[in-house]
Amino acid sequence: xxxxxxxxxxxxxxxxxxxxxxxxxxxxxxxxxxxxxxxxxxxxxxxxxxxx
Amino acid sequence: xxxxxxxxxxxxxxxxxxxxxxxxxxxxxxxxxxxxxxxxxxxxxxxxxxxxxxxxxxxxxxxxxxxxxxxxxxxxxxxxxxxxxxxxxxxxxxxxxxxxxxxxxxxxxxxxxxxxxxxxxxxxxxxxxxxxxxxxxxxxxxxxxxxxxxxxxxxxxxxxxxxxxxxxxxxxxxxxxxxxxxxxxxxxxxxxxxxxxxxxxxxxxxxxxxxxxxxxxxxxxxxxxxxxxxxxxxxxxxxxxxxxxxxxxxxxxxxxxxxxxxxxxxxxxxxxxxxxxxxxxxxxxxxxxxxxxxxxxxxxxxxxxxxxxxxxxxxxxxxxxxxxxxxxxxxxxxxxxxxxxxxxxxxxxxxxxxxxxxxxxxxxxxxxxxxxxxxxxxxxxxxxxxxxxxxxxxxxxxxxxxxxxxxxxxxxxxxxxxxxxxxxxxxxxxxxxxxxxxxxxxxxxxxxxxxxxxxxxxxxxxxxxxxxxxxxxxxxxxxxxxxxxxxxxxxxxxxxxxxxxxxxxxxxxxxxxxxxxxxxxxxxxxxxxxxxxxxxxxxxxxxxxxxxxxxxxxxxxxxxxxxxxxxxxxxxxxxxxxxxxxxxxxxxxxxxxxxxxxxxxxxxxxxxxxxxxxxxxxxxxxxxxxxxxxxxxxxxxxxxxxxxxxxxxxxxxxxxxxxxxxxxxxxxxxxxxxxxxxxxxxxxxxxxxxxxxxxxxxxxxxxxxxxxxxxxxx
Numbered sequence: 001x002x003x004x005x006x007x008x009x010x011x012x013x014x015x016x017x018x019x020x021x022x023x024x025x026x027x028x029x030x031x032x033x034x035x036x037x038x039x040x041x042x043x044x045x046x047x048x049x050x051x052x
Numbered sequence: 053x054x055x056x057x058x059x060x061x062x063x064x065x066x067x068x069x070x071x072x073x074x075x076x077x078x079x080x081x082x083x084x085x086x087x088x089x090x091x092x093x094x095x096x097x098x099x100x101x102x103x104x105x106x107x108x109x110x111x112x113x114x115x116x117x118x119x120x121x122x123x124x125x126x127x128x129x130x131x132x133x134x135x136x137x138x139x140x141x142x143x144x145x146x147x148x149x150x151x152x153x154x155x156x157x158x159x160x161x162x163x164x165x166x167x168x169x170x171x172x173x174x175x176x177x178x179x180x181x182x183x184x185x186x187x188x189x190x191x192x193x194x195x196x197x198x199x200x201x202x203x204x205x206x207x208x209x210x211x212x213x214x215x216x217x218x219x220x221x222x223x224x225x226x227x228x229x230x231x232x233x234x235x236x237x238x239x240x241x242x243x244x245x246x247x248x249x250x251x252x253x254x255x256x257x258x259x260x261x262x263x264x265x266x267x268x269x270x271x272x273x274x275x276x277x278x279x280x281x282x283x284x285x286x287x288x289x290x291x292x293x294x295x296x297x298x299x300x301x302x303x304x305x306x307x308x309x310x311x312x313x314x315x316x317x318x319x320x321x322x323x324x325x326x327x328x329x330x331x332x333x334x335x336x337x338x339x340x341x342x343x344x345x346x347x348x349x350x351x352x353x354x355x356x357x358x359x360x361x362x363x364x365x366x367x368x369x370x371x372x373x374x375x376x377x378x379x380x381x382x383x384x385x386x387x388x389x390x391x392x393x394x395x396x397x398x399x400x401x402x403x404x405x406x407x408x409x410x411x412x413x414x415x416x417x418x419x420x421x422x423x424x425x426x427x428x429x430x431x432x433x434x435x436x437x438x439x440x441x442x443x444x445x446x447x448x449x450x451x452x453x454x455x456x457x458x459x460x461x462x463x464x465x466x467x468x469x470x471x472x473x474x475x476x477x478x479x480x481x482x483x484x485x486x487x488x489x490x491x492x493x494x495x496x497x498x499x500x501x502x503x504x505x506x507x508x509x510x511x512x513x514x515x516x517x518x519x520x521x522x523x524x525x526x527x528x529x530x531x532x533x534x535x536x537x538x539x540x541x542x543x544x545x546x547x548x549x550x551x552x553x554x555x556x557x558x559x560x561x562x563x564x565x566x567x568x569x570x571x572x573x574x575x576x577x578x579x580x581x582x583x584x585x586x587x588x589x590x591x592x593x594x595x596x597x598x599x600x601x602x603x604x605x606x607x608x609x610x611x612x613x614x615x616x617x618x619x620x621x622x623x624x625x626x627x628x629x630x631x632x633x634x635x636x637x638x639x640x641x642x643x644x645x646x647x648x649x650x651x652x653x654x655x656x657x658x659x660x661x662x663x664x665x666x667x668x669x670x671x672x673x674x675x676x677x678x679x680x681x682x683x684x685x686x687x688x689x690x691x692x693x694x695x696x697x698x699x700x701x702x703x704x705x706x707x708x709x710x711x712x713x714x715x716x717x718x719x720x721x722x723x724x725x726x727x728x729x730x731x732x733x734x735x736x737x738x739x740x741x742x743x744x745x746x747x748x749x750x751x752x753x754x755x756x757x758x759x760x761x762x763x764x765x766x
Contacts, residue, residue: 022560023301030297034290046289048210049279052135052522 055526057205060519061134063421065147067516069127070414070421072155074504076123077410079162080115081500083108085493090677091486091641094667097677102166104677106600110177111165116402117175119158121266124410126154126193128273129216131417133197136213136276138206138524142199146192153189157182168598169239172633173254175261176230180241183231190227194220201547205524209547211292215272217547218300218554222264225558230257234701236694240594244702247628248315248576251636252569255310256562262398263303266406267369271295274342274366277413281358287344291337298334300554302327304561309380312389313610314636315625320565321382327561328380335373342366357432361412364440368404372397387458390606390640392482396450403443403496411435411503418507424514427506435503442496446489453485462614470617475643480673579626581760584704585753587692587718588725592750594695595743597633599679606637607646607754620647621758630704642676647755657725658732660748682744683736687722689715725749 034042090096090105097104134141141147160182164170170177178186197220201213230253233241245253279286286292308316308324343366346353353359375397379388388394419426426432460478463471472478569576585593596602609615611622623646628634647653655663662669665683667676693711700706706714719740725748726740739745 018560022556026297026301026557030294034293037290042289043285045208045210046279046285048136048206048208049132049212049276050283050285 054528056523057526058521058523059140061522062130062141062144062147062518063516063520064518065141065144065151066127066131066417066421067511067518068151069123069130070418072151073120073123073127073410073414074507076115076119076158077407077500078497078504080112080120081493081497083112083115085490085497087112088486088490088493091675092483092490094675094677099678099680101168101599101679101681104599104679106603106677107166107168107170107598109600109603110170110174111162113175114161114165114177115158117261117265118161121270121402121406121410122154122158124406124413125219125265125269125273126150127417128277128413129197129269131421132212132273132276133200133216135522136206136210137200137204138522139200139204142196142203146196146199150189150192150196153185153192157185157189160185164239168600170597170600171231171233171241171243172597172600172602172635173230173243173250174258174638176227176254176257179239180231180233180235181239183227183233186227187224190220190224194224198547198551205527207528209550210276211286211289211296212272212276213547214296214550214554215268215275217551218296218558219264219269219272221551221555222260222268222300222304222558225555225562226257226260226264229253229562234698236698237691240691240695242632242695242698242702245632246702247631247634248317248625249569250632250634251311251314251628252308252316252320252566254634256304256307256566259307259310260304262401263299263306266401267303268300270406270409271299271338273413274338274362274369274409277409277416278342278345278362278366281356281362281412281416282346282349282352284345284349287341287347291341295334295338295341297557299331299338301557301561302330302334304558305565306331306380308565309376309385310638311636312380312382312385313612314608315623315628317569317625320569323565325380325382329377332374332377336370339366339370339373342369357429357436358412358415360433360436361408361415361439364436364443365405365407365409365412368400368408368443372401372405375400386610386612388454389610390638391454391458392450392485392639393454394639396447396454399446399450400443403439403446407496407500408439411439411500414503414507418510419514421517421520422511422514423517424510427509427513431502431506435499435506438495438499438502442492442494442499445492445495447492449485449488449492453482453489456485457482461618462612464614464617470614473618475618475640476671476673479641479675483675576625576629578629579624579758582627582629582757584630584699584706586721586749587696587714588721588746588749589753590695590699590750591687591689591692591718592746592748593635595682595747596635596750601645602635602637604637604639604641604676606640606644608636609644609646615644619644620651620653620755624758627758630699632699632702632704645751645754649752650755650759653755654752656732657728657748657752658734660751661729661734661744664744664747679744682747683739683742685743686741687743687746689718692718721749722746 087105087108101107130141161178164179165177169179171179197216232244234244235241243250275286275292305327306324308320309328312321312325353363378384379397415426415432457478460472460481465471609619609622616622659670663671664679666678667674692714696706696711696714722740722745725745729739
């Protein structure tokens, strides 16, 4: 149904594709980023609220 | 060697927001308690317009969301942002304009909603001049927040600040799109969207009001104040980043779960359901991150009331974010939608998550800015237990009521007839549950009163440190990269990029869901026989909006046998193309009214007259408020022309120039109804000029258009 509607709309295809691409990009990059961070850097940031 | 700078944090503004949080908390919850009592004792409506349930309900929801939680957000943001940025707020003047502007908006809401000035969109009820004021004050808040971030002394933006930034930009977008409207007078307007399209925009807005007003800013507060109170860093900072991006990306899509089995096209319903289910992952990631922050400190939870409040808050967040996705599964939603389950669900969020976290923060924060100790730990514990028990006594009876009532709605005899054809039977059955709910609410408010007493005594025992001295190294003018720089670290130092990133992420969901609905005509198949309202019906409809009838009556028959058997033909999207605002509703305390003017539900004009003046005269045991003023007050017809003009501008096919003669048609139709009332024994001089005639005209129109079509087809 969604596909049918988007086909009829003609100019909305790019939105579905962009949504999918960005969705994966955001997740992939944030996961890669958090996994590859150095431990001391993460610890430093996570202590920010405790420094007054 | 970097130079150390000395500066002062502004605690005076934090104090102002803290006191406003307490004040509006009491006000909003008391109105809630009052309307809960009205459902058990309808006499408490006192036959007064401004005390009737329909008008007070939006006052309650707005007061709790925007006044109590709103001030709570600003209190927490103004405290934590300064410390996380190691800088005073950008401008004391803007802080104060923000504070007083927001309070003025709240007061103007309290002065309009009970008097029937409403647009009726849930959580977007406020009339257009207040909408503009909200926009301006929100911009002031934004300038102040970004100004502070820009002049900061701490290079990195802690995750709480990301949540604040995403909140600010998303609320701005939601507020503007939802309130696109054309005024017909100083306090009345029609929205640019109608029917099913407005429904989609409404719940894109409404659900994200929950997401980006009640959730993301409070998650920011959780990520700051929970580590503070527990005196240890968050369990996993990495998880908090995944939590952030996943949550803001997915939340924005979830709105259509408020419209399952309605006339919204199936694809949009499925999209809403799938994204709502996905929301479990980031939500529970955040909840576990909060609870696990307390690992190794659980012994302190036994003694420290602040941690108790926070643990219950985070647990309630976990419960309602599990429940929400479950309620978005279509088959389960068929049970919960329109029932008290929804009310129980939102109160787990509002009383548990927002309420308990707010008071946890207040107990932590007030002694610090007043440089004193908490007045009484014992009273704080009393507050905690009253609040926790209050939530339980509030929610469980409503879950029970929801299941009982839904089973009654869908019960069939072996011969295929409804066991409870009279809707009222299913209401009187659950009124005792409403009674227990009142006890739960009263317990919670008692706790809040105890808490506020304790907090005021605390403040009284100290002296406000209005300007708290602090020092920090100046902001490094040149960033020294530690090796090869990563893209995210680049974003993290740049608030504007973070703002734009968040904006793109939240816009995607809104665009993909809503653009096809706006552009593609196939989504709303036209029904030839559906015609615009007559001027009298239009005025009657606006009175229906004014009285907040939509708070208890839906106009959306779902395609279930137990609904079509009770109400008639299920609703089609094409029926609503002239409906501004759409009035599908989200709760049935009374029956659905979509087919009120046709078939077996049609009643005589005199029945409606008697029922509106005194509902128990026609429906013994009814808990609906009486509307005697509708028969006393003259209908204001001076607004007809401007309403017709604006509606034509928006695409309703009224002939050009019709506004000049519309009131003639209005008077003629009113005369016909007055005559029929007289024929049925209702004697009231000048009744054709009264508001009640317009309301009757509107109620008699409901569902008529599709009957015309059926006849034409035959």
